[in-house]
Amino acid sequence: MNDWIMNARMYAVTPEVEAAWRALLEHISGEAGVEFRYLRYPAPQPLEQLWSRADLGSVFMCGFPIALKLAAVIPLAAPIPRAPWAAGRALYRTDLIVRCDAPYVTLEDTFGARAGWTVAHSQSGFNAFRHHLLAYRTPERPALYGEMAANLVTARNVLDSVRDGRIDVGPLDAYWHMLIARHAPQLTAGIRVLTSTATTPMPAFVAAAGAPAPMIAGLRAAFADAATRPWFGPLGDVLLLDGFAEVSEASYATLLEWDRAATVAGFERPA
Numbered sequence: 001m002n003d004w005i006m007n008a009r010m011y012a013v014t015p016e017v018e019a020a021w022r023a024l025l026e027h028i029s030g031e032a033g034v035e036f037r038y039l040r041y042p043a044p045q046p047l048e049q050l051w052s053r054a055d056l057g058s059v060f061m062c063g064f065p066i067a068l069k070l071a072a073v074i075p076l077a078a079p080i081p082r083a084p085w086a087a088g089r090a091l092y093r094t095d096l097i098v099r100c101d102a103p104y105v106t107l108e109d110t111f112g113a114r115a116g117w118t119v120a121h122s123q124s125g126f127n128a129f130r131h132h133l134l135a136y137r138t139p140e141r142p143a144l145y146g147e148m149a150a151n152l153v154t155a156r157n158v159l160d161s162v163r164d165g166r167i168d169v170g171p172l173d174a175y176w177h178m179l180i181a182r183h184a185p186q187l188t189a190g191i192r193v194l195t196s197t198a199t200t201p202m203p204a205f206v207a208a209a210g211a212p213a214p215m216i217a218g219l220r221a222a223f224a225d226a227a228t229r230p231w232f233g234p235l236g237d238v239l240l241l242d243g244f245a246e247v248s249e250a251s252y253a254t255l256l257e258w259d260r261a262a263t264v265a266g267f268e269r270p271a
Helices: 015-032 047-051 063-067 123-134 155-163 174-183 213-228 232-239 249-264
Strands: 004-007 036-038 056-061 073-081 094-099 114-116 147-149 170-173 191-196 204-208 241-246
Touching: 004 015, 015 036, 015 056, 015 174, 015 213, 015 232, 047 056, 056 063, 056 073, 056 213, 063 073, 063 123, 063 204, 063 249, 073 174, 073 213, 073 249, 094 123, 094 155, 094 174, 114 170, 123 155, 123 170, 123 249, 155 170, 155 174, 155 191, 170 174, 204 213, 213 232, 213 241, 232 241
Parallel strands: 004 036, 004 056, 114 147
Antiparallel strands: 056 204, 073 204, 073 241, 094 170, 094 191
16 A cells, blocks of 8 residues: 655755655665655645645654644754754754855845745744744834735745845745755846754654554654664755754744743744
8 A cells, every 4th residue: 555645845945855755765665664755846836735644654744833732743843954053953043144245234224125924834934933023013113114925935035036036135044044045046146144043943844634543653753763863964065964853833932932932022924
């Protein structure tokens, strides 16, 4: 039987990178003793529809929609990025990017200019950006930007919008940024990081809530042991990955705290 799917759309930044994710997931599912079908699901198809499927075996899902219970899923494991700011843990952050030729030195210099965000259920492209901006907001200055481009949907659209000058500053998933800079450096040429947000738990591979318990246990064990396997080294080099950490729904509780803080402050959308 081949009733379960796997997918790495969130971090499939190039065809080469997607092929590496597919190979990694094939190894993981093989070690867990299950057979998964890799489902290609390129942008702009909505991730919400993918996450709501009942046949999820191992599919990337952002932590904020996990915390919001946007879909009935079971978190399995989250990647440990090969980055100093991750410090060997399954963490990531948001880079706030501008053009290299922009005059901005600090984030405050961008206030009054044009910014953007991805989707309201995104941690890196919305919740982290909003939380970071909250510290600068005052009763006298409830909105920080002169213009805010909403619903850019993907990290690639944020990157392209900054490169093309449609927005002056935008939030970019720092792990996605690492991957695209490594595998398609022409797309990040001319872009610099102005500042970055605090780290939060990485997006996770999830399974559907109805997945059988033995399958869940096998997958969690396979992810946890992946970095010790001989096949992991070359894939880890491509994916800038040091391994995986087991996660649960509770791992993402901080993201709800950030959401509540913004809502209480009347800052429901970055502005």
